[in-house]
Amino acid sequence: MLKLIGILIIVIGFIRKYDTLAVVITAGIATGLVGGMNLMQIFDVIGTSFVKTRYMSLFLLTLPVIGILERYGLREQAANLISSMKKVTAGRVLSIYTLVRLVASALSVRLGGHVQFIRPLINPMAFGAAKNSNPMIGEVEEEVIKGHAAASENYGNFFGQNVFVASAGVLLIVGTLEELGTVVSPLDVAKASVPVAIITFIYSGVSYWRLDQKLSAVKAKSKTVSEKGA
Amino acid sequence: MTMKDMLLEIMYVLCGLVAIITAVYAIKDHEHPSAKITALFWTLLGIVFIFGKYIPGSASGIILVAMALLAATKKVTFGSLKNSDEKFRQEKAKAIQNRLFIPALAIGVVAFLVAQFVPSLGALVGLGFAAVIATVLGVIFTKATASELAYDGSRLLQQVGPSSILPQLLAALGALFTAAGVGEVISGGIGSVITDNSKLLAVIAYCAGMTIFTMIMGNAFAAFAVITAGIGVPFVMSQGADPAIAGALALTAGYCGTLLTPMAANFNIVPAAVLETRNPYRVIIAQAPIALSLWVTHVALMYFLAF
Numbered sequence: 001m002l003k004l005i006g007i008l009i010i011v012i013g014f015i016r017k018y019d020t021l022a023v024v025i026t027a028g029i030a031t032g033l034v035g036g037m038n039l040m041q042i043f044d045v046i047g048t049s050f051v052k053t054r055y056m057s058l059f060l061l062t063l064p065v066i067g068i069l070e071r072y073g074l075r076e077q078a079a080n081l082i083s084s085m086k087k088v089t090a091g092r093v094l095s096i097y098t099l100v101r102l103v104a105s106a107l108s109v110r111l112g113g114h115v116q117f118i119r120p121l122i123n124p125m126a127f128g129a130a131k132n133s134n135p136m137i138g139e140v141e142e143e144v145i146k147g148h149a150a151a152s153e154n155y156g157n158f159f160g161q162n163v164f165v166a167s168a169g170v171l172l173i174v175g176t177l178e179e180l181g182t183v184v185s186p187l188d189v190a191k192a193s194v195p196v197a198i199i200t201f202i203y204s205g206v207s208y209w210r211l212d213q214k215l216s217a218v219k220a221k222s223k224t225v226s227e228k229g230a
Numbered sequence: 231m232t233m234k235d236m237l238l239e240i241m242y243v244l245c246g247l248v249a250i251i252t253a254v255y256a257i258k259d260h261e262h263p264s265a266k267i268t269a270l271f272w273t274l275l276g277i278v279f280i281f282g283k284y285i286p287g288s289a290s291g292i293i294l295v296a297m298a299l300l301a302a303t304k305k306v307t308f309g310s311l312k313n314s315d316e317k318f319r320q321e322k323a324k325a326i327q328n329r330l331f332i333p334a335l336a337i338g339v340v341a342f343l344v345a346q347f348v349p350s351l352g353a354l355v356g357l358g359f360a361a362v363i364a365t366v367l368g369v370i371f372t373k374a375t376a377s378e379l380a381y382d383g384s385r386l387l388q389q390v391g392p393s394s395i396l397p398q399l400l401a402a403l404g405a406l407f408t409a410a411g412v413g414e415v416i417s418g419g420i421g422s423v424i425t426d427n428s429k430l431l432a433v434i435a436y437c438a439g440m441t442i443f444t445m446i447m448g449n450a451f452a453a454f455a456v457i458t459a460g461i462g463v464p465f466v467m468s469q470g471a472d473p474a475i476a477g478a479l480a481l482t483a484g485y486c487g488t489l490l491t492p493m494a495a496n497f498n499i500v501p502a503a504v505l506e507t508r509n510p511y512r513v514i515i516a517q518a519p520i521a522l523s524l525w526v527t528h529v530a531l532m533y534f535l536a537f
Contacts, residue, residue, distance in 0.1 A: 003411060004412065014493065024399045025298035045409055047289065050398050053398045060394075061362075064380065065334075071378065106338065109331075111334070172401065172455075173481055182463065199527055
């Protein structure tokens with residue numbers, strides 16, 4: 001049981017929000033020590049494994065080009081594209097964003113973000129579309145739309161990224177399995193991630209469709225109320 | 231050394247240079263709150279990337295411990311490197327239009343094509359080629375200068391920060407867990423629950439372990455190393471599951487946990503604050519039905535596709 005001390009250190013360290021790298025290294029050293037290794041052996045395992053898994057950090061090579069694309073308006077152009085859509089409902093805005101985000105992360109295009117896209121663009125568009133088709137929509141519905149807007153970013157980001165052959169997640173799977181004595185290819189892991197990406201889009205679409213239903217139900221109810229009032 | 235290994239080694243040297251250029255921009259940044267510590271961190275990373283193959287593993291290990299200590303000071307930070315201003319970006323977006331997407335899309339497409347059609351080189355060399363091709367296309371379309379490439383590369387790496395090497399450190403942690411025999415302890419505990427060799431129970435235990443551990447730690451990557459060593463390999467893979475399929479589904483089963491936990495603050499709590507919701511758990515509430523249906527789907531997919 002003492003060997004589980006590393007897991008305990010990670011759980012406590014992450015909950016207390018200590019620096020992640022320091023927590024992971026501490027957990028590793030503690031685990032090695034209770035497992036009967038000396039410090040030099042532990043350093044050797046850490047260093048050897050790190051050098052062997054340098055391929056997990058090859059994304060560093062893509063940073064300069066992504067940086068200049070951002071400098072020359074990549075995000076602005078994406079925003080222009082999305083906002084050129086017309087006649088949409090809240091649910092459809094979110095479906096389209098989820099699809100774009102899924103495809104972008106599957107192609108390793110780091111285009112998205114709650115701060116960059118959801119707050120300035122997607123949430124206002126979804127709320128605007130809802131309010132446009134039903135002026136009675138109020139604060140309660142606005143709050144619900146915000147939750148779904150933030151969620152659309154997470155669905156696309158999480159479940160699309162492993163479709164990319166050299167994503168951090170795919171390489172983590174390959175690297176961890178290799179350390180455990182099983183060799184798999186990144187391409188096979190990426191292909192195995194496709195069904196979940198597609199299913200995520202379908203499930204999120206159903207959830208947004210239900211959101212639209214709810215928003216129009218508000219419309220029907222509030223109409224009768226306003227008619228009685230009038 | 232094979233052609234593939236040689237190309238990879240060249241790419242690691244290039245990665246190391248990106249890290250060292252980042253260090254240079256940090257030290258030259260006079261508004262950086264902790265320029266020296268930040269520069270030292272990225273220099274050390276550059277050294278491990280460039281010389282890792284030629285120095286003893288224990289030396290790299292000691293360098294990594296030193297980097298973790300630097301990160302623990304919380305002074306490996308982002309300085310004052312800036313993106314262009316909004317007006318410039320809008321003008322350029324109008325001028326360059328959708329051609330801006332081509333280099334970005336080239337990264338994923340080229341890497342996939344190389345992985346698919348040149349298996350002797352594989353996805354990793356493919357990513358290297360893709361980065362080079364995308365960079366050339368990017369420079370052609372934007373007419374950016376070489377110094378802008380270096381500047382923006384360092385800007386992004388400083389923004390990502392020390393956590394950029396977290397996946398590699400977690401793999402190293404997995405190696406230590408294996409060396410110390412942690413997997414056996416967990417599998418001993420699970421083994422007393424899963425007594426008959428039921429594939430379905432093993433799959434449920436793997437998916438549930440990933441989700442619950444991710445919810446506790448707020449990080450599916452950390453959970454993956456632990457749960458795959460403890461449950462995945464000894465109970466699921468050992469019964470003949472395809473490791474690529476089971477592994478891929480296990481990680482995204484972990485992401486179902488990410489959708490459900492306030493521990494994943496970056497994804498669930500911070501966005502709620504950014505959107506100024508009244509309920510701080512608004513995002514998790516929206517995600518819960520999807521997360522639970524996806525989780526059940528993961529169990530079914532792993533059971534039917536991996537075996």
